[in-house]
Amino acid sequence: MELIVFVLASAMVLSGAIGVVLFKNPVHAALGLVLTLFGVAVHFVSMEAHFLAAVQVIVYAGAIVVLFLFVIMLLGVDRAEDLSIEPLKLQRPAAIVLGAGVTVLVAGAVVRGADTLGSESSAAAPGDSNIRALARSLYSDHVLAFELTSVLLIVAVAGTVVLTRRLKKSEG
C-alpha cells in the first residue's frame, strides 16, 4: 500500500517536473508545477504530515502558482517563445554545471543520511498531536525567525507599493 502510494505520487512529481521543463506554453508549465506540488502533498500525507500537506496545497498551489498564472496572463506572455535566441550566452553551460552540482550534493546527502532517518517515524502519534508539536516549536524555539519572516513580507509589500506609485508619478 505504502509502496503503491509512493510510486504514484513520485510519478506525479516527476511527470509534473518534466512538464515544467518541456512544455512550450508557460501556462502549461505552471500547471505542471501544480501537479508536482500535489505529488509532494501526497507524499506528506503518506508520511502522516497532514498539516504540511494542507499548507503545501494552500500556500504553493493555491497562492504562489495562482500569482504565477496571474503574471503570465496579465503580461500576455502566454505564447510559445522562441528558445533559439539567447540573451545571456553563458547561462546554459552554467545551468548544466549548477544542476549537476546540486544533484550530486542531494544524492550525497541522501546516501549519507539514509541510516539516520530509518527509525524516525511519527506514524504512532495520534490525531492532531503532530500539528500541536509543530505549533509549539514554531512559536517558542523559532519565534524570532518566524517574526522576522513576517517583517520581511511586510517590507516586500510596502516596497512594491512604493515602487509602483513612483512609476505612476513619472508617467503622469
Next chain:
Amino acid sequence: MTAMLPIPAVDPVLDTESWWWEPLAIVGLKVLVVFVIGLVGTMFMVWFERKIVAGMQNRIGPDKAGPFGLLQTLADGIKLFFKEDLIPERSDRFVFKLAPFLAFVPAFLIWSVIPLGGDFSDGRDGTVEWFGQITRVQLADPPVGVLLVLALSSIAVYGVMLAGWSSGSKYPLLGSVRASAQMISYEAALGLSLATVLMAAGTLSTSGIVVAQDRLTDWHLLSTGVVPFVVFLIAMTAELNRPPFDLVEAEQEIVGGFHTEYSSIRFALFFLAEFMNVISMSALLVTLFLGGPQPLLIGSFDLFAVLGPFGGTAWLLLKVFLFLYVYVWFRATLPRLRYDQLMDLGWKVLIPVALGWFLLLAALQLGRDNDLSQVSYVALVILCLIVLGLGYLLFTAAISVARRNRDREGAAY
C-alpha cells in the same frame, strides 16, 4: 499480520485490525450517500432559488415539470446533456476541457469533511455504531479538517481562472481575472474569521469543532462574539461569487464572465459547481458557528427527538436550509457592488475587523489560560481595547492620507 499500514486516522472504522468487507462496505456506502446527497441537494437548490426569487418578484416560477416544478432542474440537466458541445477555435483545448472539472471536484470534496449527523449530545464525540463497526456520520475526519476546506477552495480558483484564460477570448479573460482577484482577496478575511473559531475550539478537525459547541452558549456564533460570523458570512458570499458579489458574471459588462464560451455539459458542470458550493459552504458555516448537528434545546426539549439517531441530521438540514434561504434572499434584494466597493469592503473593512477581533480573542484566551485574577483580567481587556483603538486610529489616518495623496496626484480610478 505484521506492520499495520499507517492509514491516516480519518475514520475510526479503518482503525480495526481485521480488514474485512464491513469497513470497506461502510466507507463505500458513505461515499455513495455523500455523492447522492450532494447531487440531489444541488438539484433541489436550483429549484428552490428559482421558486423563491419568483415569489419575491411576484412571479410563479417553474411549475410545469413534476409537482411544484420540482423536476425542472432534471429536465434542464437532460437538455444540457444533449446540446452541442462547442469548443472555440482559439481556445487551448486541453485546459478548456480540464477547467470545469477543477471547479466541480473541489465543490464535491468539501462535503467529505462535514459532519452530517451522529450523536454529539452531552459531549459525546459523534461516533455511531453500524453493523458492529464504530464510525462517524461523516466521510472523513482528517486531523487538518478545516484546512482541507481552505485548500479545496483555493483549488477552485484554478477552475475559474483557467476557464477564462483557455477560452481565448477577452470577456472570459476579464471575468476570470476579476474572479480570481476577488476570491484571493476574500480568502484572507475568510481565513482570519475561521481562525477565531479554531482558537475557541482548540482543534482543526470538523467533528472536534462540533463537539466543542455542546451547549447553546458554546456555539461559536455566541462564544466568539457575532463579529467573526458576520465576516465569515460576507467573505463566503464573495468567495462563492454569489450576488451581491457576482461581478464575475456581470452580464451588462462582461457577458457571462469566465464561462461565456462554455456550452452543453461543460457549462452544466460550472453551474452545478456553483450551487454545490453554496450548499457545502453553508454546511461549513453551520458546522463552524452553529454547532452542525447539535440540537437547539429549548429547556431540555429537542424538536427532532422523535427521529432518534437521525435527529442530528435533521438539525443540520434545518440550519443549512436557513442559510440557503438567506443566500436566495441576498440575490433577490441586494444590488451588485462596484469593483472598487468590492475591494474596499474586503481589504479596508473585513480584513482589519477580522484581524482585530482575532487579536482581542487571542488575548482573552491567553488571560483565561493563565488563570488571571479578576482585576488583571479587566486590565487586560482594557489594554486590548486601547491597543485596538490606537490601531483603528492609525488605520483611518493612513486611509485619509492615501486618499489625499491620490487626489493631489489626480490619479484616475
